[in-house]
Amino acid sequence: MKVSYYPGCTLKTKARNLEDTAIGALAVLGVELVELPRWNCCGAVTSLAQDDLLHMLAPVRDLIRAKEQGSDKLVTICSMCYNTLARANLLMRNDAEKRDALNRFMDEEPDYAGEVEVIHLLNFIRDEVGWDKLRAAVRRPLTGLRVAPYYGCTLVRPAEVAIEPAVDATVFEKFIEALGAQLVHNPGAFDCCGSYQILSHPKQALAASAELLGKAKNKGADVLALSCPLCDYNLGKRQNELVADHGLESKLPTIYFTQLLAVALGLDSSLCHFELNHEGTRSLLEERNLISTVAV
Amino acid sequence: MSTTAPIGEDKIVAKVTSKHVPIYVMGKRYDVPDSLTIMKAMEYAGYKFIRGCGCRGGICGACGTVYKKPDDYKIHVGLACQTVVQEGMHLTQIPFYPATRTVFDYEQTPAVAEAVFKAYPELFRCVACNACTKICPMDVPVMDYVAAIKRGDFEKATELSFDCIQCGLCASRCMAEMAQYHIAQMVRRIYGGKIKPKATHLAVMVDNVKAGKFKDGLEQLKKADVATLKQLYMSKDAREIEPNMSEDEWVPTNNAYL
Numbered sequence: 001m002k003v004s005y006y007p008g009c010t011l012k013t014k015a016r017n018l019e020d021t022a023i024g025a026l027a028v029l030g031v032e033l034v035e036l037p038r039w040n041c042c043g044a045v046t047s048l049a050q051d052d053l054l055h056m057l058a059p060v061r062d063l064i065r066a067k068e069q070g071s072d073k074l075v076t077i078c079s080m081c082y083n084t085l086a087r088a089n090l091l092m093r094n095d096a097e098k099r100d101a102l103n104r105f106m107d108e109e110p111d112y113a114g115e116v117e118v119i120h121l122l123n124f125i126r127d128e129v130g131w132d133k134l135r136a137a138v139r140r141p142l143t144g145l146r147v148a149p150y151y152g153c154t155l156v157r158p159a160e161v162a163i164e165p166a167v168d169a170t171v172f173e174k175f176i177e178a179l180g181a182q183l184v185h186n187p188g189a190f191d192c193c194g195s196y197q198i199l200s201h202p203k204q205a206l207a208a209s210a211e212l213l214g215k216a217k218n219k220g221a222d223v224l225a226l227s228c229p230l231c232d233y234n235l236g237k238r239q240n241e242l243v244a245d246h247g248l249e250s251k252l253p254t255i256y257f258t259q260l261l262a263v264a265l266g267l268d269s270s271l272c273h274f275e276l277n278h279e280g281t282r283s284l285l286e287e288r289n290l291i292s293t294v295a296v
Numbered sequence: 297m298s299t300t301a302p303i304g305e306d307k308i309v310a311k312v313t314s315k316h317v318p319i320y321v322m323g324k325r326y327d328v329p330d331s332l333t334i335m336k337a338m339e340y341a342g343y344k345f346i347r348g349c350g351c352r353g354g355i356c357g358a359c360g361t362v363y364k365k366p367d368d369y370k371i372h373v374g375l376a377c378q379t380v381v382q383e384g385m386h387l388t389q390i391p392f393y394p395a396t397r398t399v400f401d402y403e404q405t406p407a408v409a410e411a412v413f414k415a416y417p418e419l420f421r422c423v424a425c426n427a428c429t430k431i432c433p434m435d436v437p438v439m440d441y442v443a444a445i446k447r448g449d450f451e452k453a454t455e456l457s458f459d460c461i462q463c464g465l466c467a468s469r470c471m472a473e474m475a476q477y478h479i480a481q482m483v484r485r486i487y488g489g490k491i492k493p494k495a496t497h498l499a500v501m502v503d504n505v506k507a508g509k510f511k512d513g514l515e516q517l518k519k520a521d522v523a524t525l526k527q528l529y530m531s532k533d534a535r536e537i538e539p540n541m542s543e544d545e546w547v548p549t550n551n552a553y554l
């Protein structure tokens with residue numbers, strides 16, 4: 001099965017560990033993620049100003065690229081790209097006046113009215129691969145690994161683009177279970193990591209990160225699974241700071257859900273680019289014999 | 297048909313044989329022969345170029361010109377030396393537009409995307425309005441190469457920006473106030489010099505040059521008198537010229553100087 005795929009800029013640079021594992025693992029599951037031949041940055045954040053149409057141009061263009069290809073589905077992996085694309089898509093579907101203005105402005109593009117469906121990879125796996133098939137494809141079950149899912153904000157807010165309704169969401173949990181890991185119910189699963197506030201209000205952002213990691217840790221998690229490079233920056237890459245100065249009692253490695261998938265499907269761990277994760281991630285998986293120790 | 301061409305309001309400047317059409321240069325009407333390029337039409341109308349004109353061959357990028365046609369909201373663009381006048385067009389040349397170019401130390405600059413991001417942080421102000429692509433007289437997909445640079449794909453950016461002639465019209469339209477063409481040039485330099493594998497035949501040629509392979513020929517030329525130079529340049533026997541639509545494999549029969 002082939003499906004149009006929007007990578008986003010971060011997956012091409014700082015989060016190769018998120019993209020390469022997704023492409024490799026999905027291939028094992030019989031799905032080819034076909035990158036759009038032309039795409040631009042999604043804009044990264046949805047503008048909250050009602051009349052700020054300018055910042056809708058970038059995500060809508062990406063949706064037009066998918067439509068141009070004759071695709072009715074566009075899969076994406078980064079939570080932020082998902083949120084931005086899905087919200088732009090809703091606007092094009094539901095707001096006739098703004099849709100008209102945007103279509104007129106982009107007079108070099110075919111008109112667009114939300115024909116493409118934006119799908120996050122977790123939902124795509126749920127609906128197009130299915131938990132049974134996923135379970136059957138696992139070569140190296142993550143037995144005994146205690147994994148806490150972390151949705152953060154952008155997969156579930158606002159409600160109209162939520163991959164599943166927040167609080168009741170189970171897709172991440174089922175995904176973790178299908179890989180043979182031990183699911184840890186995470187009371188901080190929908191908390192905010194501090195997001196871009198790390199730039200303007202670093203103290204508050206770091207405190208938020210420390211608190212939510214603490215919640216998962218208290219439930220006995222070994223590792224926190226996520227799907228957003230910005231969340232991983234706040235929660236993973238800055239974790240040593242959280243332990244040193246912000247009251248996080250002990251470390252909790254973070255990992256992209258696609259890396260868990262790649263490991264469980266038995267893919268070569270070099271594909272996982274663990275060097276891009278917090279250093280605790282690789283050592284945890286090595287300790288549990290889920291990846292072999294490799295000389296770096 | 298032979299007519300007397302009125303230029304400006306009432307000055308008679310030339311007798312020419314062709315149809316005349318009105319064009320408006322910076323708002324002022326001139327009636328010019330309809331077969332001229334914008335550049336020639338402006339000269340016909342009395343303009344003298346000391347800037348905004350270089351090669352006259354569509355290569356140097358000095359003569360970027362924007363125009364509008366009657367009953368059409370679109371901004372059109374062309375190189376003045378290449379674009380033929382159209383009846384009723386309103387035009388102005390934009391031979392130069394102020395643009396930020398960051399000086400960087402090529403030797404010290406690492407071949408990573410972050411180096412370009414640091415030199416040109418305004419890259420991230422792009423909102424994908426596409427005004428740059430729409431104005432490019434060379435049909436370079438400017439917005440697309442900006443997108444490629446933002447994701448660190450230098451190979452793609454190099455490929456997409458290759459036809460750029462640095463006219464700067466993209467920068468004149470950019471609402472993010474960046475100079476796309478300078479950024480692309482930095483990327484091409486880094487990609488060409490530090491990432492793309494070196495061309496081995498080039499190194500061989502450089503060695504040949506250093507070893508003096510062309511020295512004698514050049515000395516001869518330097519000493520030659522005008523008549524000899526003219527003969528070498530003009531004569532079909534002395535100078536074999538590559539045909540206009542030659543195949544890729546074309547080689548001169550006499551390759552003594554290659």
Ligand code: FES
Nearest residue numbers: 350351352357377
């Ligand atoms: S004068 Fe050089 S491109 Fe027109």
